[in-house]
Every structure is written in C-alpha cells, then in structure tokens.
Amino acid sequence: MARQAVREQQGITLRGSAEIVAEFFSYGINSILYQRGIYPPETFTRVQKYGLTLLVTTDPELKNYLNNVVEQMKEWLCKCLVQRLVVVISSIESNEVLERWQFDIECDKTAKDETVPREKSQKAIQDEIRSVIRQITATVTFLPLLETACAFDLLIYTDKDMAVPEKWEESGPQFIANSEEVRLRSFTTTIHKE
Amino acid sequence: MAAPGGAEAEGVGASPAAPPLPAEPPAAPGLTRGPHRGGMAAPPLGPAVSVVFPGAVSRESCCRFACELLKHVLYQRHQLPLPYEQLAYFCRRPSQVGDMIKKPPSVDLASKKCQQVLTDLEGMLQHLEVIFSLTLVPRVLILLGGSAVSPKELYELNLEGVCVGSTEKSLKTTSCVRKLFHSLFIADVFSELKALPAMGTVVMLQGHRDCGVEWFRPKLNYKVPTRGRKLTVNLSCDGDISISASAPSSTTSVWEDYVWFQAPVTLKGFHE
Numbered sequence: 371m372a373r374q375a376v377r378e379q380q381g382i383t384l385r386g387s388a389e390i391v392a393e394f395f396s397y398g399i400n401s402i403l404y405q406r407g408i409y410p411p412e413t414f415t416r417v418q419k420y421g422l423t424l425l426v427t428t429d430p431e432l433k434n435y436l437n438n439v440v441e442q443m444k445e446w447l448c449k450c451l452v453q454r455l456v457v458v459i460s461s462i463e464s465n466e467v468l469e470r471w472q473f474d475i476e477c478d479k480t481a482k483d484e485t486v487p488r489e490k491s492q493k494a495i496q497d498e499i500r501s502v503i504r505q506i507t508a509t510v511t512f513l514p515l516l517e518t519a520c521a522f523d524l525l526i527y528t529d530k531d532m533a534v535p536e537k538w539e540e541s542g543p544q545f546i547a548n549s550e551e552v553r554l555r556s557f558t559t560t561i562h563k564e
Numbered sequence: 565m566a567a568p569g570g571a572e573a574e575g576v577g578a579s580p581a582a583p584p585l586p587a588e589p590p591a592a593p594g595l596t597r598g599p600h601r602g603g604m605a606a607p608p609l610g611p612a613v614s615v616v617f618p619g620a621v622s623r624e625s626c627c628r629f630a631c632e633l634l635k636h637v638l639y640q641r642h643q644l645p646l647p648y649e650q651l652a653y654f655c656r657r658p659s660q661v662g663d664m665i666k667k668p669p670s671v672d673l674a675s676k677k678c679q680q681v682l683t684d685l686e687g688m689l690q691h692l693e694v695i696f697s698l699t700l701v702p703r704v705l706i707l708l709g710g711s712a713v714s715p716k717e718l719y720e721l722n723l724e725g726v727c728v729g730s731t732e733k734s735l736k737t738t739s740c741v742r743k744l745f746h747s748l749f750i751a752d753v754f755s756e757l758k759a760l761p762a763m764g765t766v767v768m769l770q771g772h773r774d775c776g777v778e779w780f781r782p783k784l785n786y787k788v789p790t791r792g793r794k795l796t797v798n799l800s801c802d803g804d805i806s807i808s809a810s811a812p813s814s815t816t817s818v819w820e821d822y823v824w825f826q827a828p829v830t831l832k833g834f835h836e
Binding site: 412416418421423497500501504507508509510511512513514552 | 639650755
C-alpha cells in the first residue's frame with residue numbers, strides 16, 4: 371500500500387495532468403492581469419504556489435469567472451479537446467487589441483487508454499511551471515506600459531466538432547497586425563505539453 | 565504573446581563636459597576586459613549577453629541599468645519573493661480589513677526581513693545614483709552568496725563600451741532599459757538555474773579613485789573572482805555618435821585611475 375501511494379504521488383494520470391494544467395492557467399492568468407495592470411494592485415493578494423509568491427485576485431466577480439473557466443478547462447483537458455488558451459488584452463475605449471498571450475496545449479491522447487500513471491515527479495513539473503511564471507513576471511521589464519484602461523477576454527481553441535457550452539460564444543482569433551512576439555518557456559506533464 | 569514594441573531612438577551626441585572613456589580596442593564577441601589593464605583579457609567564464617544601443621546613453625541611464633539589473637537579479641535568483649516595486653507595495657500598504665492582527669512568528673519574521681531588505685535596497689539605489697553622478701562606472705558586480713572574493717554567483721554589468729552623452733542628446737532611458745531586459749529575456753539566462761536559498765548579495769563597482777564618494781568603500785586590492793557561476797552583460801553603443809565628445813581617448817592609462825568600491829551593506833535575501 372505504501373509503495374502504491376508513493377507511486378501515485380510520483381505518477382501523472384490524465385486527470386491529474388488536467389488539474390495541474392488548469393491550475394497553472396488560473397495562476398498564470400491572475401499573474402498576467404496583475405503584471406499588466408488590468409486590475410488595480412489593491413485587488414490582489416499574495417499566495418504561495420510553485421515555491422513562489424504569486425498574486426491572485428480578491429475581486430469576487432473575477433474570481434468566480436476564472437473559477438468557472440478553469441473548471442471548464444479541466445473537463446476539456448481531461449478529454450484532450452483543448453488546443454490553445456489565449457488571453458486577449460484590449461483597450462476599453464477603442465477596442466483595439468493591444469496584447470495577446472497565447473498558450474498552446476498538446477495533449478497525448480494515448481493517455482486516455484492508460485491505466486498506469488506516467489512517471490514524472492510533481493517537483494519537476496512544478497520547477498518548469500515556476501520558470502514560466504517567472505518569465506511572465508519578467509516581461510514587465512520590457513513590455514510597454516498599457517497606458518489606457520484595458521479589459522481582457524479568454525479565447526479557448528477546441529476541437530472543431532465540440533458543442534459550444536452555454537454562456538460561451540464563438541469568436542475570431544483577435545490577432546494583432548504587425549505585432550512583435552516573444553516566446554515563453556513551456557512545461558510538460560508528459561500528458562499535456564504547454 | 566504579441567505586443568507592439570520597438571525602441572525609440574532620439575538624436576545622438578555627447579556633452580563636451582563628460583570625460584571621455586578610456587581608450588579600448590574594439591571588442592571581439594565574448595571578450596571582457598579586466599580593470600586597470602590594457603590589452604585583451606581572458607574570455608568570460610560563463611554566458612554573456614551583449615546589448616548594443618543605437619546611440620549615446622546618459623549617466624542617468626547607466627545608473628538605471630545598474631539599479632534595474634540589481635533588482636532583477638535579486639528577484640530572479642530568489643532573494644526577493646516579488647520584484648522590488650511590487651514587494652514594496654505589498655509590504656508597506658496598511659493592513660487590510662480581515663488581516664490577522666496577530667501574525668504567527670514565522671510571518672512576522674519574514675515581514676521584518678522584508679522591511680530590512682527594502683530599506684537596505686532603497687539606500688543602495690540612492691547611493692548608486694550618487695556615485696554614478698560623481699564618476700564614470702565602467703563595471704558593476706552583483707555577487708550572490710559566499711563572499712565578495714568567492715561568491716556563488718556573479719553578475720557583471722560591463723559599461724566600458726558605452727558612449728556617455730548629455731541627457732538631451734542621448735537615447736531615452738526607458739527605451740534603453742527595455743532593450744536591455746528584452747535581450748536578457750530572449751537569452752533566458754535564469755530559467756535553467758536551480759532555486760537559491762536566501763543569501764547575502766554584495767555590490768561592487770569601479771569608479772575613479774578621486775571621485776570623492778563617501779558611502780562606497782575603496783577596495784584597492786580587489787580582483788574579480790574567477791570561480792562561481794558568472795553572467796556578463798556587455799553594453800555598448802553604436803550609430804552616429806559625435807566623435808569629439810564621447811569616443812574613447814587614445815590613452816589606456818586612464819583605466820589605472822579606476823579602482824573597485826564595495827557597498828558597505830550586504831543585502832540579505834529572504835523567502836516568504
């Protein structure tokens with residue numbers, strides 16, 4: 371029993387991987403919203419996660435919205451239906467898209483049929499996620515200040531045939547013309563690669 | 565992630581009043597120069613990031629480069645739990661409704677350590693402004709852990725290649741800082757490194773021996789450590805720069821007048 375418990379702690383299942391990735395998106399989106407000043411700093415509080423001090427919103431409406439999105443993401447990740455999540459930041463006044471944070475997801479669908487967890491330690495995954503979060507924070511050192519009040523949208527790219535859930539709607543990609551791009555690091559649970 | 569960007573380059577030139585940098589032969593990629601020595605130095609011991617500005621930079625910009633790099637290293641190497649400005653905001657804001665009135669000892673200790681490092685760092689940044697106004701600073705060292713002669717990690721900011729001009733005729737500081745950190749981001753120099761425990765950080769820099777600085781202490785026999793992990797950030801200037809004002813002079817003996825100074829305060833990192 372003890373050996374099995376240790377193995378489960380070290381192993382990654384599809385459900386476990388979906389939870390890890392969905393949780394990352396929750397913290398990652400909060401970090402983007404804080405670092406880019408989309409919401410006032412006084413509406414954030416500090417929490418410890420991935421061995422880091424992270425900032426998460428205390429705004430009840432925003433919390434509720436993000437929780438709903440994350441729960442939906444978890445379900446889709448479990449079924450390997452989601453390919454990309456994009457945080458789109460736009461000017462409230464002009465609706466111009468100013469920034470686009472794109473997270474591509476690769477899901478190994480063979481994991482659906484597996485009964486044995488894959489071996490990758492939580493620590494290794496956490497270390498990789500930590501690097502990504504630190505990079506998000508580091509981007510503020512060179513990204514231009516967003517000097518206009520901004521809002522954000524979340525776009526989730528799914529398989530073509532998937533039904534659109536209630537309260538969601540189809541959207542275009544909201545690309546930016548003549549944009550400058552920087553690439554963040556990625557992490558992998560061995561089932562989902564982000 | 566996509567964002568509009570691009571550095572803003574304004575006119576270039578240099579103030580005739582700024583002392584010329586010591587003459588240096590053109591740098592080949594990857595070569596660094598030791599203090600007080602002419603000729604070519606040994607190649608760097610670790611990775612190097614080179615940034616070339618398309619014009620002259622001001623002394624204020626040089627100071628900003630040093631200050632921002634120090635803050636950045638402290639956060640990226642886990643000596644501060646948040647970037648400096650964010651940490652200062654959260655550690656110094658009045659208690660929010662719902663905050664615990666009596667904190668557990670561990671939280672209170674972290675809070676005290678936070679206040680201490682913020683105070684020390686603010687002092688350091690102010691004194692960096694002073695020394696940069698008194699003298700050209702060709703090199704800055706940020707030494708993590710161990711001691712000043714044997715650190716665990718060493719971050720060197722090499723400003724020997726910059727052309728210093730007046731504020732009016734130099735590139736905008738914010739554009740240059742963004743270019744510097746964009747280059748650091750692309751080089752991704754921190755992600756592969758292991759997390760560090762809380763440790764002390766020492767700052768050393770070169771300045772003219774007669775600059776009159778009081779807070780930093782001269783270390784005449786100091787030699788740049790050769791052990792420990794090292795990252796060198798080389799800054800230089802290119803483009804149409806007025807030769808009469810900012811080009812290096814032809815005498816290498818000017819370097820001999822530059823000595824190492826050490827900050828009298830060690831910045832104590834902490835974890836929450």
